[in-house]
Amino acid sequence: MLGRGQTGNTKLVKQMNRHLLISRLREYKRVSRADLAKLTELSRPCVSSLVDEMIREGLINEVGIGESKGGRKPILLEYNFRAKGVIGAVFEGSTLHMSIADLSGELLFNYGTRLSQPTNGETAIRALEVGVDALLKQSGFDKDRLLGIGIGLPGITQRTDGTISYAPSTGWMGLPVQQEMEERLNIPVFIDNDVNLMTIGEFHQGIGFGVRNQVHMYVGTGIGAGIIIDGQFYRGFREAAGEIGYMMIGPVGRTRRGEYGVFERNYSVSGIIEKARLILTGWNEDTSVITELMRQSEAGNRKAEQFLEDIYVHWAHGMVNMISVLDPELLIINGEMVNIGEQGIKKLNGLLAEWVPFVPPVKVAALGIKAGIIGAIQIVLEALS
Known part of the structure; x- marks a missing residue:
């Protein structure tokens, strides 16, 4: 934060002060110029000048008169969220x-x-x-x-x-x-x-809102995870944290650089579909492969039932690895995993309970692609x- 007595490039300082004002306006909704000066520790002339400039740009609106604190009633300011x-x-x-x-x-x-x-x-x-x-x-x-x-x-x-x-x-x-x-x-x-x-989306507005330690597991064309530790998104040294598709889960085979990881190659949607084509009959591939495996399992397709069990076991292996290392308070599942329903979640919870001492709640992502x-x-x- 830049306040009185600090020096620096004039243009940069001005931009940082503008960002500071906007940040406080987004946080406190309706405030006066005097309130902004206190909240930002910027001088009143500086605040007044920047506010007038942003009013002309449409970023800030004057929205009424506030209560007097002994002098003239202040004009209240509000950030114009529709300006940009x-x-x-x-x-x-x-x-x-x-x-x-x-x-x-x-x-x-x-x-x-x-x-x-x-x-x-x-x-x-x-x-x-x-x-x-x-x-x-x-x-x-x-x-x-x-x-x-x-x-x-x-x-x-x-x-x-x-x-x-x-x-x-x-x-x-x-x-x-x-x-x-x-x-x-x-x-x-x-x-x-x-x-x-x-x-990040689920943390701010979805099922993970406010949960300070969570893991988000996604199964789609690939397999990946997002990690939040103590309220902060964790990326790792090379921004590769959460690349769980490279876990050694499933048939290993030979993997060359530039190819999918072992877990991803075997138990992503792409890997599952490749095997499901040999098992499922009359399947329209525009529908979810997990949904179809569940349907045909219930209809008596023994191979579909066995393959679905195999998928649950190996997805649970990935979860166990993450739980053992991170000890999250919530594990969110997303992508193809949302199609497993309550029965599938119950199955995963049962497997996790066998393999780790503390099982976090396993919940389906709430926001979908949003x-x-x-x-x-x-x-x-x-x-x-």
Whole structure:
């Protein structure tokens, strides 16, 4: 925090002071200029000058008269959450989901599209361009009112240099993904791992709200986890924490660099489907593979029943490993795992109780794909506040 008596680059100091004022206004809703000066420890002339500037820009509104504390009644100020917009986007398998939100993080309009396969960098960026244009048209926002876009991508994202260091499903490894997206979209871009963003979304608005120690396990095209420790998202030294797809769970075989990990190769949706095709009869692959395995198990397909049991056991192995190391107070399941229902959760809990001394509550994610979008919006707001 910069207050009186501190020096520095004038433009930088001013920008930091503006961010400080906005942060307090978002926290305290309606306050006077004098209150802001106390809350920020900035001088009253500094606060007054910045407030007047942001009123002209539409970022702050004067919303009425407050109670007098011995002098003139103060004019109350409120942050204009609709002054700017933020876009969140998440690539999930062959789909792109996007939303535009105001500065409070409220989702205003949504957009989704299926991507041609196999997806490459050009396909992905073109889909983002079309999606941004569609959201701007729906919302009535001008592009210059966008603060930025947060994008959830598969693989190990390196946020500091804007690359993806490891992503077998896309082949984007080592490429300047963020820079290329910024040049094409012409707005600030913030990238992160897709499961990380889902975890952040559930922590802020979903089933994990306020739980300070939690693990979010996602099974989709890949397998990943997001980790929150003592209220803070944990990324690890190389931002690779939670890459549980590389756990040695399932038939090991031979794995070369650049390929899926053992757990991911065998028990992600892709791995399960490959084996399910040999077991299931009359299955429409547009429906959930877990749902179909459950249905055919109940109908007497013994092989489907055995394979489903095998999946539960190996998913539970991954959970045991995380529980043993992290001792979370909540374990959230997402992706294909949401289809297991109460019966499946009961089965997982039974297995966990056999293998670890303390079993945290296992709960299904509440927000669906919105979790990743909310997380994407959150990282933009946090970066710019």
